[in-house]
Amino acid sequence: MIDLYYWTTPNGHKITIFLEEAGLPYRITPVDLDRGEQFLPYFLSIAPNNRIPAIVDDDPADGEQPLAVFESGAILHYLAEKTGQFLPPDLRGRTEAIQWMFWQVGGLGPMAGQNHHFRHAAPEPIPYAIERYSAETSRLYGVLNKRLADREYLAGTDYSIADIASYPWIVPWQRHGQSLDRFPHLQRWFDAIGQRPAVARAYALVAEVNPGADVPSGVFVTGADTR
Structure with a gap:
């Protein structure tokens, strides 16, 4: 069993998507960021950087005590290694998947996150910041678009943790x-992933965990309640 400490953010969705895709049994402990639950001692003992998501694997491969993992990229890598899924077995494919996952962790996530903050959460509009992070988000979309021009997925022909x-x-x-x-090319990839039943199931959890969350339209697809 995987215990997932989760809130309804992009980084949280990464892990629910993986778990649904892989068919791993898991249970969610919500960590309400609006209430500051990420600073509670029990959570800090699992995720010392006070950020979701985090997991505790009750059955790690070494057969020892439950293993805690924090940071979304590290969790995806760990789960891919644990299950043997969504990480190509060959050297080159594996390297492609890992490097594009790190690209997201180091670039797309932080820049889109700052974009969101200055557009929707800052106490007052700062036009320079909005323009800067919007432009950088657009640049990164362009990087993805170019990458996907001649391949189905980021690591090639196989859907992966990237x-x-x-x-x-x-x-x-x-x-x-x-x-x-x-x-x-990004649009084609985005639409294809959005049609995956496991992705729909992952996003359907938002209504259960955080009913007031603002979920963008077009995320849910037919069959969200199927397993």
């Missing part, structure tokens, strides 16, 4: 001031 990591950060494209019409 795709799972990046998709949730594209979901709020409208709130980040972007238009997917400008990025046809």
